[in-house]
Amino acid sequence: MEYSSVAIGKAVEGLSKFPGIGKKTALRMALYLLRSEKQVTLDLAKALVSLVEDVVFCERCFHISEKKICGICENSARDQKTICVVKDFQDVFAIESTSYYKGIYHVLNGLISPLEGISPEKLTVAALLKRVEEEEIEEVILALPATMDGDTTSHYLVNKLEEARRIKITTISRGISVGGELDYVDELTLARSIIDRKNY
C-alpha cells in the first residue's frame, strides 16, 4: 500500500509488528497519533525510547528492573528464603497483583520447548541452581503453566534442584485451567493456588 508519506509508512510498518495488529489497524493507530495533541505523541515516543534504554533485567531474578537488582529482590521486608519460579515477567505481574505472595522470584525466560528450539541452557536454569546453592533458600515454588512443556520444565527443575540441595519444592495447584497461562487466571484463583500449594 502507498501512504503518500514515508513517515506514515514507517510508523505503520513499526506498529504492525505488534502481535495481532494488522496493517489496517496500524494505519488507524498512526492516524490517531497524528491527530492527537503533539505532546501526547511525543511523550509516548520518549517512553518507548526509555523502555529500551532504561529497562534492564535484574541480575538475580531476571525480572525487569531499572537497576542491577530489582525492587522485589532488594526489598528486605520480603521473604528472601522463598523463590517462586515463573515462565516470564508477565507472570510476576500477575502474582504481584494478588498481593498475597511475600517471597521473591526467578524468571526462567521461557519453557523447555524443543519445537521452538528452546533447550534448558537457553533458560536461566543454571542461575537458579546457583542461587539455590549460594543463597539461604528454603523453598522453591514452581508456578509454571499446566502444559506439556510446562510439566516437562517443572519435572526437569525438580530433578536438578534435588541434585543440588535438599530443599522444599512445591507447586501451585494444577487445577488452574488446562493449558492455562498464569496471566489469564483471575487474581483470586491465583492467590488461592499459591496459598494452597502442594509438595511436588
Place this chain on the structure above:
Amino acid sequence: MALRLENIKVQNFRNHKDIVLSFSDGFNTIVGNNGAGKTSLLEAISYLLLTKSFLTSSEKTMLNVEADFFLLEAGIDEKKVRIAYQEGKKQIFVNEEKIQKLSDYYGLFNAVWICPNDIDLIQGNSEGRRKFLDRHIAQINEQYLMDLLGYKKYLQRRNAYLKSLGNSTPDHNLLDIYDEKLIYLGSKIAKSRQVFINDLIDSFRKNYKKISEIDEQVNIIYESQALKDSFSNNLKQNRFSDIAAKRTLLGVHKDEVIFYTLGMHTKIQASQGQIKNFVVALKCAVFQLIMKKKKQMPILLIDDLNDRLDLFRLKNFIAYLSNFQDAQIIITDTREETLSEIFSSLKLQNKLIRL
C-alpha cells in the same frame, strides 16, 4: 441397538454440488455407472460419521474444485449433525451445538469401512497398519486416543531435541524425562494394541473360513518393542544411536502387524483372492468387536463390492452380512440387476439408491 443413518445432505463435496438422500434400516445399495460419484457419497458418509475418509486424509481434496467450502449434514440416530469445511478449518455441530474437541466427536458414531484400498493394509507399509489399529482401538477405548496424542507430542519433542543437538553435548536429564513419558505411554499403547488383536483373532478366523469357503490357517501377530520387559533399558541403551540418527529409533511408532496365510507371510505368498478375503474377514471382525464392546451396532460401509468378490462369493457374503442382525449396511456397486436378484433370492430387504 443399531446405529442408523437416516439421511444426508451433501454440498460441494467432490463432484456433488448438492444432493439429498435418505436411507433405510438394513441394506442400502447405491448403484450407478462409474464416475457417477458413488464412492464420494460413501466417503461423505464416512466423513460425517468418523471425520475420516477411506481415500485421503486431506480435506482439500474432498472440496469441489469450483467451491471454497463443503457442507455435510445428516440425521444420525435422531441427532442432527453438520460438518462444515472452509479455509482449511472444519467445524462440527451436533444438534446445533458446536463440538470443541475432535476427540469428543470421534467414537460418538461408529462405522467400519470395507474398500478396495484395504489391500494396502497387507501390501502397504507398516504406518498404514498402525493407523488401522489406532483408528479402531480409539473407537472402543476413549483413553487410547489421549495416550496416543500424548505419545506423539512427546516423541515430536524428543526428536526435535535430538535434531537440534548438532555437535553439542546432549542434556541427559532432559532425555530421561522424555524417555520416562515415552515408556509409560508407549507400554499402555502397546498393551491396548495387543488386547485388540487378541480380541479380534477368533472372529477373524471364523469370518475368513465363511468368506473364503476354505479352511486355511490364517494368523495375525502384533510385534512391539514396548511389550518387552527390557524396553525401558533398551531405550536407554539405544540413546547414543538415537543421538547419531537424530531421531527416536525405538518405540510404538515402530510397531508392526504381520499377517500370515498358511503359515507364510500373506504379503508375499498369498494370491490376490486370498488377500481380498483376508482384509474383508478382518474388517468384519473389527465390526463385530465394536458391536460387542460398544453395545451398539456400527454402520458398515462397503465401497465397490464389485471389486471385492466374484459373483459366487458375493451371494455368500451378502448372506453372511445379513447375520449382523439389524445393522445398517451401505454398499456401492455398478451391477444393479445382479444385486437385486441376489437380495430377492435371499429374501432380504434392500433399498436401492440410483445415482
